[in-house]
Amino acid sequence: MENILELKQVTKRYGNFTALDNVSFTLHPGVTGLLGANGAGKSTLMKLMTDHMKRTGGEILWNGTDILKMGAKWRALVGYTPQLQGLYDDFSARRFLYYMGTLKGMPHREIKAQTAEMLAAVNLTDAAHKRIGTFSGGMRQRVLLASAMLGKPQVLILDEPTAGLDPGERIRIRNDIAELARDRIVLLATHVVSDIACIAKQVMVLRGGKLIAFDTPSALLAATEGKIGEFFGTYDEIRQLQAQYPSGEIAQRRDGFVLRIAADTLPEGCEPVKDAVTLEDVCRLYLKGEREYG
Amino acid sequence: MAEIRRLLLDPARLIALIMLAVINLALFSGELRSRREEEERYQMQYAEWSISREETEEDPDAHYINEEYPAYLAYVQTQSQTQSVLQKLNKAQSPFVTRNLDKTVQDYQALGKVEVESGDHRALDAVLDCTLTDILLLIAPLLLILSLTAEADTAVGALTRTTKRGRTPLCARRIFAVILFSLADVLLLYGGDFCYAVSQYGSPGLGRAIQSDPAFQLCAVRLTIGEYLIFTVLLKTLAVTVIALLVWLILSRFHPLPGWTLISVIVAGMWLCHQFVMPTSPVNHLRFLNPFAALRADEFFTGYCNLNLFQYPAGFLGSMLIAVGGLFVLLAAGCLVLVGSRYPKKRGAGMVRLFDRISKALSRHMPCHTVFGFEGWKLLFAQRAFVFVCAAIGGAFWLWNDIHISLPLSADTLMMYREFQGEITEKKLEKVTYYIESNQEYAEYLQRKLDEAIAENKDVHEISGLQKSLNEAMETLQFWQAVDTRLSELTDYTARTGLDAWFVPQESYQLLFRGNAMQRHSAMVLLLFLIFAFCGIFAFDNQYGTAALLRATKNGRFRMRLCQWLWIFLLTVFAALMLHGVYILHLAKDVEFALTEAPAQSVAFLQFLPFSVNIRTVLTVYIALRCLAAFALAAAVAGISRFSRNPSHARMISLAAFLLPSALCESGLPLPSFLNFVDALTVTVS
Numbered sequence: 011m012e013n014i015l016e017l018k019q020v021t022k023r024y025g026n027f028t029a030l031d032n033v034s035f036t037l038h039p040g041v042t043g044l045l046g047a048n049g050a051g052k053s054t055l056m057k058l059m060t061d062h063m064k065r066t067g068g069e070i071l072w073n074g075t076d077i078l079k080m081g082a083k084w085r086a087l088v089g090y091t092p093q094l095q096g097l098y099d100d101f102s103a104r105r106f107l108y109y110m111g112t113l114k115g116m117p118h119r120e121i122k123a124q125t126a127e128m129l130a131a132v133n134l135t136d137a138a139h140k141r142i143g144t145f146s147g148g149m150r151q152r153v154l155l156a157s158a159m160l161g162k163p164q165v166l167i168l169d170e171p172t173a174g175l176d177p178g179e180r181i182r183i184r185n186d187i188a189e190l191a192r193d194r195i196v197l198l199a200t201h202v203v204s205d206i207a208c209i210a211k212q213v214m215v216l217r218g219g220k221l222i223a224f225d226t227p228s229a230l231l232a233a234t235e236g237k238i239g240e241f242f243g244t245y246d247e248i249r250q251l252q253a254q255y256p257s258g259e260i261a262q263r264r265d266g267f268v269l270r271i272a273a274d275t276l277p278e279g280c281e282p283v284k285d286a287v288t289l290e291d292v293c294r295l296y297l298k299g300e301r302e303y304g
Numbered sequence: 305m306a307e308i309r310r311l312l313l314d315p316a317r318l319i320a321l322i323m324l325a326v327i328n329l330a331l332f333s334g335e336l337r338s339r340r341e342e343e344e345r346y347q348m349q350y351a352e353w354s355i356s357r358e359e360t361e362e363d364p365d366a367h368y369i370n371e372e373y374p375a376y377l378a379y380v381q382t383q384s385q386t387q388s389v390l391q392k393l394n395k396a397q398s399p400f401v402t403r404n405l406d407k408t409v410q411d412y413q414a415l416g417k418v419e420v421e422s423g424d425h426r427a428l429d430a431v432l433d434c435t436l437t438d439i440l441l442l443i444a445p446l447l448l449i450l451s452l453t454a455e456a457d458t459a460v461g462a463l464t465r466t467t468k469r470g471r472t473p474l475c476a477r478r479i480f481a482v483i484l485f486s487l488a489d490v491l492l493l494y495g496g497d498f499c500y501a502v503s504q505y506g507s508p509g510l511g512r513a514i515q516s517d518p519a520f521q522l523c524a525v526r527l528t529i530g531e532y533l534i535f536t537v538l539l540k541t542l543a544v545t546v547i548a549l550l551v552w553l554i555l556s557r558f559h560p561l562p563g564w565t566l567i568s569v570i571v572a573g574m575w576l577c578h579q580f581v582m583p584t585s586p587v588n589h590l591r592f593l594n595p596f597a598a599l600r601a602d603e604f605f606t607g608y609c610n611l612n613l614f615q616y617p618a619g620f621l622g623s624m625l626i627a628v629g630g631l632f633v634l635l636a637a638g639c640l641v642l643v644g645s646r647y648p649k650k651r652g653a654g655m656v657r658l659f660d661r662i663s664k665a666l667s668r669h670m671p672c673h674t675v676f677g678f679e680g681w682k683l684l685f686a687q688r689a690f691v692f693v694c695a696a697i698g699g700a701f702w703l704w705n706d707i708h709i710s711l712p713l714s715a716d717t718l719m720m721y722r723e724f725q726g727e728i729t730e731k732k733l734e735k736v737t738y739y740i741e742s743n744q745e746y747a748e749y750l751q752r753k754l755d756e757a758i759a760e761n762k763d764v765h766e767i768s769g770l771q772k773s774l775n776e777a778m779e780t781l782q783f784w785q786a787v788d789t790r791l792s793e794l795t796d797y798t799a800r801t802g803l804d805a806w807f808v809p810q811e812s813y814q815l816l817f818r819g820n821a822m823q824r825h826s827a828m829v830l831l832l833f834l835i836f837a838f839c840g841i842f843a844f845d846n847q848y849g850t851a852a853l854l855r856a857t858k859n860g861r862f863r864m865r866l867c868q869w870l871w872i873f874l875l876t877v878f879a880a881l882m883l884h885g886v887y888i889l890h891l892a893k894d895v896e897f898a899l900t901e902a903p904a905q906s907v908a909f910l911q912f913l914p915f916s917v918n919i920r921t922v923l924t925v926y927i928a929l930r931c932l933a934a935f936a937l938a939a940a941v942a943g944i945s946r947f948s949r950n951p952s953h954a955r956m957i958s959l960a961a962f963l964l965p966s967a968l969c970e971s972g973l974p975l976p977s978f979l980n981f982v983d984a985l986t987v988t989v990s
Contacts, residue, residue, distance in 0.1 A: 060856035086858040096850035100686040102666075109678045113857035113864060118673045157853070167856075 012038060013073060013164055015059075015195050020068035022054050022219075029054040031219045032068070041191040043206030043227075044199040045289075046216035047297050052199045053093050055216070056167050059197070060090045072165075086115060089163035091154040091171050093199075099143030103134050103153050106142060110157040121160075128156035131186055133179075147174035155183060159190065166196040172205055184209055207289040215296045223296055230292045234272070238291045239280035241269045251277065257294045270294075307474060311448065311481040312488070316952075321444050323959050325492040327832065328440045330967035332497045334825030336430055336504065337970075338706070341821040365422045368518045373420050376521055380412045404610050404617040411524040411608075411619070418513045418526065425517035428508040428529060430501035432519060432602050437493050441540060441599070444489045445482060445548040452478060453555045456643075475644030479549065479636050486544040490537050498533065500971055514605060522608040525621065536601045542628055543598035547571065549635035550595075556643045583609050592620045593627035675859050679867040683837075683875075687844050687951065692837040693875065699829045700882040706822060707815070707890050717780055724787060725899055727806050728794055736788045743781040750774040797905065803916055806902035812895050813907045813919070816887045817926065817988065824970065826883045827985035830934060831966060833879045835958040838872055838941045840951030847950035872938050880934040884927060929987045937962065937981060 015037040022030040030051045046052045057063045059070060061077055061084065070077045077084040097106060104125055111121030129135045132152035137145070142153060155171050168187070172180045180202070187196055188209040200206060206213055206227075213230055215223040223230060241251055241258075248267045252258050254277070258269045271280055272294035283291075311317070455461050464470040502508075510530030514520045517529070527535065550570065555563045578596035581588060583603075589611055591597060597604070604624065610617035666685075684690040720739065724732050754770040787807075794805045815823075845851045854860035891897070900920040904910040910922060941958045948954035962981050969980035977983060 057852060060852070062852050062855050082858045082861075085856060085860070088856055090853060090856040092849065092852045096848055096853045098682070098686055098844075098848055098850065105666075105681075108673070110853075110857065112673065112675050112678055113854060113859045115858040121673075154853075 011073075013195060014038060014071075015165060016069075016071040016074075017059075018069040018071065020055070020058060020070060021066045022051075022058060022063070023066045029219050030058070033216075033219075033221045034068075035214060035221060035224050037195045037197060038211075039191065039193055039195055040211035041187060041196045041198055041206075041209045043210035043213040044197055044216065045203065045206065045213060045293055045297075046199075050216040050297075051219040052216055053169055054219075056090070056092075056169050056197070056199065059165075059167055060088055061085065082115075086161075087164040089158035089161065089166045091151075091158045091168050093169040093173075097142045097145075097150055097153060099141065101142055102139045103129060103142060103145075103149075103156075104138040106153060107157055107160055111160050114161045116161050124160055124162075125156075128159050131159070132156045133182070148176060148179050151175055152179070152183070155186075159186075162194075164194050166190060166194060168196065168198045170200050171198070172200060172202055180205065203289045203293055213289065213292075215293070217297055223292075227289060230289070231287055234287055234292055234295055235284075236282050237272060237274055237276070237295055238283045238287050239271050239273075239276040240283055241271060241277070241280045242266055243269075243279075257297075259294070305477075307477040308481045308484065311478065312485055317444075317448065317451075317485075319956060320447065321489060321492060323956065323963075324440060324444055324489075325496050326959070326964050326967050328437055328493045329496045329500060329971060330828050330832075330963060331436055331825070332434065333500055333967070333971045334821065334828050335436070336501065337821035338825050339430075339821075340504070368521075369420050369422055369516070372518070373515065373521060377412060380408060398615065400612045400615045400617060403615070404612075407610055407617045407619075408524075408608070415524055415526055418515045420516045421509070421512045423509040423512055423516060424506050425508045425519070425529075426505035427498065427501035428517055429519055430505065431494070431497050432606065434494070434497055437497050438540075438599050441489055441493055441544050442547060445486045445544050446551060448482060448485050449548050449552045449555070452552065456556065472640055472644035475640050479639055482548050482552075483541070483545050486548060487537075487541045490540045490544060494537060494540060503972060519606050523605045524608050524619075525605065527605070532605060536605075539598045539601040539604075542632060543595045543601075546595045546598075546628060546632050546635060549632070549639055553635055553638050553642060556639075583607060586612065588620075589623075592624050594624075595628055595631065597624055598628045675863050676867040676870065679864065680871055682844065683841060683868070683871050687840040689837040689840075689875065692833050693879070696829070696833045696879040696882050699826065699833075700886050703822070703826050703883065703886045704889070707886060717783065721783075721787070721809075722896075724791070724807050725809065725896065726902070728791055728798075732807070733791060733795075736784060736791060739784045740781065740788060743777060743784055747774065747777040747781050750777055794906065797911065801905075803905050804903045805911075806899070806906040808899050808902050808906045808919070809895050810908055812891045814909075816891060816923075817907070817909065823884075823887070823986050824982050826886075827982045828966065828970065830879055830883050830985055831937065831962060831981055833883075834876065834934065834938045834941050835955065835962060837875060837879075838938050839945050839948075839954040839958050841868055841872065841942050842946040843948040843951045843954040844945075846948065869942075872942055873935055876935045876938040877931045880931045881927070884930050888923070888927070926987070930985065933984050933987055937984065 017036070018034050019032045020030055020034070021028070021032055033051075033055065044052050044055070054063075058065045059077075061081075072080060072084060072087070101109065107125040107128060108121055111125060116124070126135070129138050132155055134149065134152055134156065137149065142150060145153070151171060151174050155168070158166055158168065158171075166187070171187070172183055175183060184205050187198065190196060191209070191211075198206060198210065210227060213223070213225065213227050214221055225233075241248070242263070243251070243266060245267050248260055248269045251269055251271075252260065255269070255271045255273060258271045261268050261270065270283070270291070271277070272291050276282060464474060508517070508529050510528060510533070512529050514523055514525075514527045514529055514532045520532075551567055554567050554570075557563075558566060574594050575596050577590040578594045578600070581591035583591060585591070588609065592604075592609070592611060604621040609620040611620055611623050613623070684693070724736065750770060750773050754767070754774055757767050757770055790810075791807055794807060797803070797805050840847075845854060854864060891900070900923060901918050904913050904917045904919050904922045907919065910919075913922075941954075941962070944957050944961065945951070945954040948957060965975060965979035966981045969975045969977070970982055
C-alpha cells in the first residue's frame with residue numbers, strides 16, 4: 011500500500027502573525043518541490059511536519075494517523091535536513107552520523123553499515139574522520155543530507171539541501187534524491203528552481219503562509235500561457251519598465267537589452283513567450299512583489 | 305584612538321574582564337578568610353594552652369620599630385666591617401663579595417634615616433603573596449592577543465591590511481592598547497585584592513615608610529606604602545604586557561602548534577627559573593631578570609640582593625627593570641616589524657591538523673554507540689567540560705594540602721590521645737585521671753625547679769629552657785583536663801538520655817559539619833565548576849542550530865534530555881565528592897575510620913539528634929545533601945543554558961546570577977543571604 015502524508019488545514023500563528031494559514035495538501039511517494047520567498051512559511055511548515063513545533067490548528071496525518079499521536083514512531087519514519095547547517099564542529103563526519111543513527115534508534119550494526127554507505131553516497135568517505143569544523147559549506151550540507159538519509163526514512167523533509175553546493179555536487183545530490191524518492195515521500199524546499207524542475211513530481215508554492223499553487227510542473231507551466239513576455243529596448247527603456255515590473259529579469263542580447271516579465275496582463279510592446287517557459291517564470295508569476303522575487 | 309577604543313571598550317571583553325575580577329575576588333576573599341580563620345584558630349589555641357605571655361612580652365610591632373629594625377641596620381654596618389677585615393685576610397675571595405658588601409652598606413646608608421611608624425599592615429601583608437591573582441592576571445591580555453591573532457586570519461585582517469594605516473601604525477596602536485588593557489587588568493584584579501584586604505583589615509596608612517611593615521625590613525629603597533603599591537602595579541603591568549607581546553609575536557610568525565609549543569617552553573622555562581633558582585644561587589640572574597619576577601614584584605621590596613654582573617654587584621630591582629624593560633622594547637619593536645610591516649604568515653593549518661589528527665584517532669578508536677555515550681562525548685570533549693573536571697580534581701588536591709586538622713600537640717600526647725577514642729570504659733576514665741595527676745606532678749616539679757633557678761640567678765638559657773618545658777607541661781595538663789571534662793560530659797549525657805556516646809575527636813567533625821572559610825572557598829570552586837562545566841550543555845545545540853535536527857529524531861527528545869541530565873548529575877556528584885570528599889579523607893587519615901561507627905551523639909553539636917544513629921549514616925546523609933544542593937545549582941545553570949543562544953551567553957548570565965552575588969556576599973557586603981549560593985553549597989549543621 012502506498013504511503014500518504016496528508017496535511018489538513020494546518021495553521022501556525024506566532025501571536026498575531028499567521029505564518030501558515032489553513033494549508034492543506036496530500037503527499038505521495040516522489041519529490042514534491044516547495045517554492046516560496048523568504049518568510050513565506052516553508053521552514054515553519056517543515057518544522058510542523060517534523061513535530062518540532064506545536065501547530066495552532068489542523069491535522070497532519072500519516073496514513074490516516076495524526077503524527078502527534080504517533081510521537082517517536084513518526085520521528086523514526088522521518089529524515090530531516092534543517093535550513094541552518096546544524097553540525098558540531100568538533101565531531102568527525104562519521105561520529106556525527108553515528109550520533110544521528112543512535113538518536114534515530116538504529117541498531118549499532120545497521121548504523122555502521124549505513125554510515126559507510128551514506129558517506130560514500132555523498133562522496134565523503136575520504137573525509138569521514140575529519141573534523142566537521144574544517145569542512146566547506148558544501149561538505150557540511152552533504153553530511154546533513156547523509157544524516158537525513160540514514161535509517162532510510164519513509165519521509166524525507168529537506169530544507170534547501172543543495173544550498174552552497176557547487177554545480178557538480180548539486181547534480182549528484184539531486185540525482186540521489188530522485189533515486190531515494192522512488193519509494194518514499196520527499197519534500198524539497200529550495201530557492202534553486204532548476205533542482206525542482208528536474209526531479210519534482212509535484213510543485214507547491216507558498217506565499218504569505220498560504221498555499222497558492224499545488225500541481226505538477228507541466229500543469230503549472232501550462233497555466234502561465236500568455237503571461238510571460240519579453241520586452242526589447244535600450245537600457246534606459248528597460249530600466250523604466252522594470253520600475254513597474256520589479257520581478258522582471260534583465261538580459262543582454264547582441265542587439266540590445268531584453269526584460270523578461272511575468273504578469274497577468276503583459277504591457278504594450280511586450281512579446282509573449284510561447285516556448286522556453288521555465289519554473290523560474292512560474293515563480294516570478296506567483297511570487298511577484300515578494301522580497302526574493304523582486 | 306578608534307582602534308584603542310574598539311579594543312578596550314568592546315563590551316564582551318569588558319564583561320570578561322569584570323567577571324575575571326569577580327572570580328579573582330571570590331577566590332582571594334575565600335583564601336584570605338581561610339588564612340584569617342587559621343590564624344585565629346592558632347591564636348585561640350595559643351591563648352588557651354599557653355601560659356599567659358602578655359604580661360611578659362612586649363607588643364611585637366613596638367619591638368620591631370624600637371629594636372629589631374634599628375638593630376638590623378646596625379647589623380648591616382658591623383657585618384660589613386667584620387667581613388672587610390676577613391676579606392683582607394683572605395686574598396683568594398672573589399672581588400664581587402667585597403664590592404657587594406660595600407654596595408650593601410652604601411645602599412642602606414643611602415636609605416638614610418627611615419621613619420618607621422607603627423600601624424596595621426595586615427592588608428599589605430595579605431596581598432604580598434597572591435599567586436592565584438598573578439595567574440589570573442595573564443588571562444585577559446592573552447584573550448585580547450588571541451582575538452588579534454584570530455582576526456589576522458579573517459577577512460577583516462586582510463581588509464585592514466589594505467588600508468593606509470592598517471599595518472605599522474595599527475600595530476603600534478594595538479601595542480598601546482595591550483599596555484592599557486594590561487594596566488586595567490592589574491588595577492582591577494590586584495587593586496580588587498588590595499581593596500578587599502583594606503575592607504577586612506583597615507588601611508595600612510599609605511604615607512608610612514614601607515619599612516614600617518616587618519615584611520619589608522630588608523627593603524633598601526626609600527618608598528612609602530602608597531608608592532610601593534603604584535610601583536607594584538606598574539611592574540605587574542610590565543610583566544603582563546611583556547608576556548602578552550611575546551605570545552603575539554610568536555603566534556604571528558609560527559603555526560599554532562609549534563607556536564604554542566615554543567610559548568609553553570619559553571613561559572614554563574621562565575616560570576621554573578623564577579620558582580626554583582634560589583635568590584643566593586650564582587645564577588640568580590635567571591630568577592630575577594625574568595618577567596615572572598616582575599609579575600611577582602613584591603620580592604624586590606621584601607628582600608635585598610645584588611646580582612653578580614662581571615664581578616660587579618648590581619641591584620636586583622634596577623637590573624630587572626633594565627632587563628624586562630629592554631625585553632619589552634625588543635618585543636614591541638619585533639611586533640611592529642613582524643606583525644605590522646612584514647607580510648603575514650599563513651596560520652591555523654598546524655592546529656587544525658593537530659585537532660584533525662586527534663579527532664581522527666578518537667573517531668576511529670572511540671566510537672560511541674549509545675545516546676548516553678554521545679551526550680557524554682558532547683559535554684566532556686565538544687564542550688570541553690573535561691578541562692573543568694581536571695580543574696576540580698586539581699582543586700581537591702590543593703584543598704587536601706591546605707586542610708590542617710591535627711592538634712598542635714606532641715606526637716606522644718597525640719598517640720595517648722588516640723587510645724581514648726572509642727567507647728568510654730572505666731579503664732579509660734582511670735587512665736585519664738592518672739595522666740592528669742602525673743602531669744600535675746611534673747608541672748609542679750618544673751615550677752619548683754624554675755623558681756629555684758630564678759632564685760639562684762642561674763644562666764638565662766637554663767631558665768628559658770625550664771620555662772619552655774613548664775609551658776609544654778601546662779599545655780599537656782590542660783589538654784588532659786579537657787579530655788577528662790569531655791569524658792565526664794559524655795558519661796553524664798548517656799546516663800541522662802540513655803543514648804550511647806563515644807569519645808571521638810571533635811575537631812575533624814567540627815571542620816566538616818560546621819563550614820569554615822576553607823569549606824566556603826571550596827564551595828566557591830564548586831560553584832565555578834558548575835557554571836563553567838554546564839553553562840553550555842543545552843546552549844551548545846542552540847549555538848550550532850542542531851536543536852531542530854535532533855528533535856526530529858526518535859530519541860532526540862526525552863531520551864537525549866534524560867542522558868544530558870544524567871551527565872549533569874554524575875559530574876556534579878563527582879565534583880562535589882571530590883571537593884567535599886577531601887574532608888572525609890582527612891577524617892579517615894586523622895581519625896580512625898572505624899570511629900565513624902560511633903553514635904552521632906558522640907559529636908557535641910550532633911547531640912540534639914533525638915534518635916540513635918551512627919556518625920557514618922549522618923555523614924552519608926550530609927554528603928548526599930551537599931551533592932543534592934550542588935545538583936540543584938547545576939540544574940539552575942543548565943536551565944539558563946536551555947534559554948541561551950550560545951554557551952558564552954549562558955556562562956555570562958550564570959556568572960552574573962550566581963557567582964557575582966555570592967562573591968559580593970562572601971566579600972562582606974551586607975546583601976540578603978539568599979543571594980549567597982556558597983551558603984547553599986556548604987550545608988552546615990547548626
